[in-house]
Structures are given as structure tokens and as C-alpha cells.
Amino acid sequence: MSYIEIPAYAKINLSLDVIRRREDGYHELRMIMQTVSLHDTVCLESAGEAGIRLECDTDAVPCDRTNTAWRAAELMFGQYNLAGGLRIRIIKRIPAAAGLAGGSTDAAAVLKGINELYALGLDTGELKRLGLQIGADVPYCIEGGTRLAEGIGEILTPLPDLSGIDVVIVKPHIKVSTPWVYSQLDLSQVTEHDRPDTEKLTEALANRDLKAAxxxxxxxxxxxxMRRYEIISYAKSRMAQAGAEACLMSGSGPSVFGLFAGPEKAQEAYAKLSAHREWECFIARTV
Structure with a gap:
């Protein structure tokens, strides 16, 4: 085998709680994460000539060593002394800098793809260990599904499967810096009302009760x-008006998603929300 294509699925945060700021500067998190069918396609081809070459069908992401997919390939080639080179082509569908783990999921796809392409035989645990060297969300993107994520996001606990729920996502035409968001979060001002009850949410999701969730x-x-960017509050209100059973900002933003009770309602909402120029709009399902 010299060529492989791997789907790289986006994620949404069904909840996100920040417990504390750790001594190493990272934040202790507790959140429920879910993959959705919106995905990039990562194409890998082994090459006789040494080195990594990366191309993408959009200028929105870099095609050099700052790209997480490149770093993932570099890590695997160095770790396992792989001969030759690698050509990476990314077909982007997940918007960049959106709170949907677009970069992390591409890196996860490269790790999984190289494992298969070069018959390395690495298990999921080893791939997640490698992924954590690239980014905190990469281990989750390797596993996917419905997961409780703790620590900095790398401690994953499987939850009852939530696949098959219809989702609409809007991504406003703004860029949000994740480090800036965390730097501005004052945990002393976060009340219990602001925090998710993870146990109650887990129970509601297990029952597929979106209203309770x-x-x-x-x-x-x-x-x-939302305090900095009013467009996110506006997107949430429009999502609710379009019939979402539940809606939330994903990650540090700016994307907002809504969960819908069936494909017809999701399609109706997608049609309404797509008419707005303030954002891109996507329709998907949980996977």
C-alpha cells in the first residue's frame, strides 16, 4: 500500500467546564465531546524522496511545519525511523479556527494513516500518547465518539453512544484566539449556574433527551x-429561533451548533440560517 485516504471528523463540545489553572499553565478541564459527520479528507502517499510535502485546497491553513498534520508526520517518521518521504493532501471542509478541532483532527488522521500505510501495528493507546505531543485535542480526535474528557482533554472516558443526532453549525466570520480566551477567564467569577452538571447531562444524553440535555x-x-463578540450571542439566539432543541458555543468559539429533533427540522433550520451573511453554515449528524 502506498496511498490512503482518512476522514478527519470535526468535534463539538456538548459541555465545557474549566476546573482550575494548573501550575504548568494549562487548565484542568471537564467536558463532553462528540464527533460529527462534517469532516476533512486527509490523503497520504508514500514517496521515495525523503521529506514531507503538504498541500491543501484552501489558503486558510498553512502548508508548512506550523501545520499540525505536518508535525504529526514528522513525529511518526522520527519516532519509527521511516524511510522515504510522505505527501499529504488535505481537502478542507471544517472551517479553520472555529472551535471544531479542525487542525487536531487532521493531525489525528495523519497519525492513524501512517500507522496503517506503514503497517506499524500501533494500538489506539500508543496513537493517543503520540497525539498528545501534538495537541491536547488530538487524543480525543483519534478515539472520536461520545467521550468525557478530563485533564487537559487527554483523559477520555467512553459515554453512551450519541450518534445519529442532527446538527446544524454556524461559524461567524471572525477569528478567536484560544490562548486569549483562557487568559481572560477569571475562575473566581464563574458561578455554579455557569457550570454544566456533567452527571445530569450524561444521563440526559444517554436517554437521548435533548430538552433535558x-x-x-x-x-x-x-x-x-460571547462578551467580546456579540455575533456569537446573536448566532445562539437565531439557532434557538430556528428550532434547535439545544445550542451551545463549541470550544473557545466562535462556532455555535444546534441539536435538532430529526432531519427535516435540521434542514429547515439550515435553510434559514444559511441565508445570513454573518457566518458559514453546515449541516451534519453526530457520529
């Missing part, structure tokens, strides 16, 4: 990002 689908980073 909506009561505890909370993201404490909204306290920072």
Missing part, C-alpha cells in the same frame, strides 16, 4: 468569548 449544555468559555 439543554439544561446542562453549558460552556464556561462563553463568559469570555
Amino acid at each position: 439543554s439544561l446542562n449544555m453549558k460552556n464556561v468559555l462563553e463568559l469570555v468569548t
